[in-house]
Amino acid sequence: MRIVGLTGGIASGKSTVSNHFKSHGIPVVDADxxxxxxxxxxTGGWKKVVAAFGDEILLDNGEVNRPRLGQIxxxxxxxxxxxxxxxAPYISYGIFWEVFKLWMKGYKVIVLDVPxxxxxxxxxxxxxxxxxxVDPETQIQRLLARDRSSEExxxxxxxxQMPLDVKKSKADIVIDNTGSLADLDQQFQKVLVQVTSPLTWNEFxxxxxxxxxxxxxxxxGVVLCVKAFSKNCCS
Ligand SMILES: CC(C)(COP(=O)(O)OP(=O)(O)OC[C@H]1O[C@@H](n2cnc3c(N)ncnc32)[C@H](O)[C@@H]1O)[C@@H](O)C(=O)NCCC(=O)NCCS
Ligand SMILES: Nc1ncnc2c1ncn2[C@@H]1O[C@H](COP(=O)(O)OP(=O)(O)OP(=O)(O)O)[C@@H](O)[C@H]1O
Incomplete structure (x- = not known):
């Protein structure tokens, strides 16, 4: 199985790229x-977080107030x-379980979208x-436009997060998403060819x-050995 890592910075375009993979039949495990x-x-995670951060991070219905916890x-x-x-333990287990389910279904290539x-x-x-x-200015503009949050x-x-340039230096493949969606699509087509190339023996x-x-x-092998053994010992 080939497990492709997909990462980047917040609002750099991971979900947009994930959607391209999904539309080509490649399943994506989304860590978010x-x-x-x-x-x-x-859940276990909820209990731990409420015990640590207190009731003030909860909404009236008992769910976590995510923007509030995010601000903190x-x-x-x-x-x-x-x-x-x-x-971390709940997220790692959840990702492992999603990967295992896809493995059981026989998928050979999957994508892990993990910020x-x-x-x-x-x-x-x-x-x-x-x-x-994505370049830092475009990143912040897209983030503010999408989440309608304050600049601060x-x-x-x-x-x-780790600076995007550092992540870029650790990548096998870089998609530069500073341009238009059409630019992104063009780059994606090349990436798709790489990602769907025949599996190596290890991956197989x-x-x-x-x-x-x-x-x-x-x-x-065992059946043949047993047959050969019983033939030899009884003839
Ligand atoms: C703090 C929370 C409640 C804020 O929720 P909110 O709905 O506002 O944001 P959301 O979860 O959609 O995350 C948006 C983006 O923020 C970034 N982000 C999320 N958590 C973190 C983190 N701990 N450190 C750095 N960046 C993060 C990611 O790029 C993510 O794509 C939430 O982000 C959270 O539970 N974070 C901790 C879990 C985590 O590490 N998630 C990332 C999965 S690898
Ligand atoms: N090439 C592009 N041109 C214009 N807008 C784009 C482009 N790529 C992504 N966007 C927009 O930028 C925003 C961030 O993209 P996206 O949600 O894919 O990022 P992300 O990396 O998944 O974010 P997060 O880390 O928060 O999950 C979205 O509103 C998306 O529609």
Missing amino acids: VVARNALKKG VFSDPDKRQFLNRLL LLFEAKMDKFTKPIIVVW DGRNRVNA WLSRQGVLTILASITS
Whole structure:
């Protein structure tokens, strides 16, 4: 199985690229969705976070007030790291489970869309790694236009992540999303060819088909040995 890492900065265009993959039949595990599920009312993550941050981060219906918690953690690195530590086991487990379900379905290529792929050291499980890069001014403009947040909030969120240029230097493939959506689409077509190239042997052995091939070979080997042994010993 090929697990492609997709990362970048906040509002750099990861979800836009993810949607391109999905429309070509390549499944995407979205870490933001997993993280949202890990913080739903009544879950283990929710209980830990409420115990740590108090009732003031809750809405009247008991769900977490995400913008409120965001304001707290994106303006305070210690609180952000604390939140990351509380949620990390739930997010890792959630991602693992989603990958496992896709493996069981027999997918050979999947994409992991993880904003904090490098920060959370999950890059070691993915190859190739695609970084969606955008120039800093365009990034902040798109972020403010999409989230309608204050400039201070937006800049806090950008500064909470590893600089995009550092992520770019760690990438196997860089998509420059500073231009138009048509530019992005053109780059994506080339990336799609790379990502869907034939699996390496290692990737094949990690796929469901590879594991079934190994099991079938072992089973037939054992059957042949047993047959040969019983023929020799009884003749
Ligand atoms: C603080 C929370 C409640 C704010 O929720 P909100 O709905 O406003 O933002 P959302 O979850 O949609 O995240 C938007 C973007 O913010 C960035 N981001 C989210 N969490 C973090 C973080 N801990 N550090 C740096 N950037 C982050 C990502 O680029 C993400 O795509 C939420 O982001 C959260 O629970 N974060 C901690 C979990 C986490 O690490 N998520 C990232 C998955 S790898
Ligand atoms: N090439 C582009 N031209 C214009 N707008 C774009 C382009 N690419 C993305 N956008 C817009 O920029 C915003 C951010 O893009 P997107 O949501 O894909 O980023 P993201 O990296 O997934 O963000 P997050 O980290 O918050 O999940 C969206 O409103 C999207 O529609």
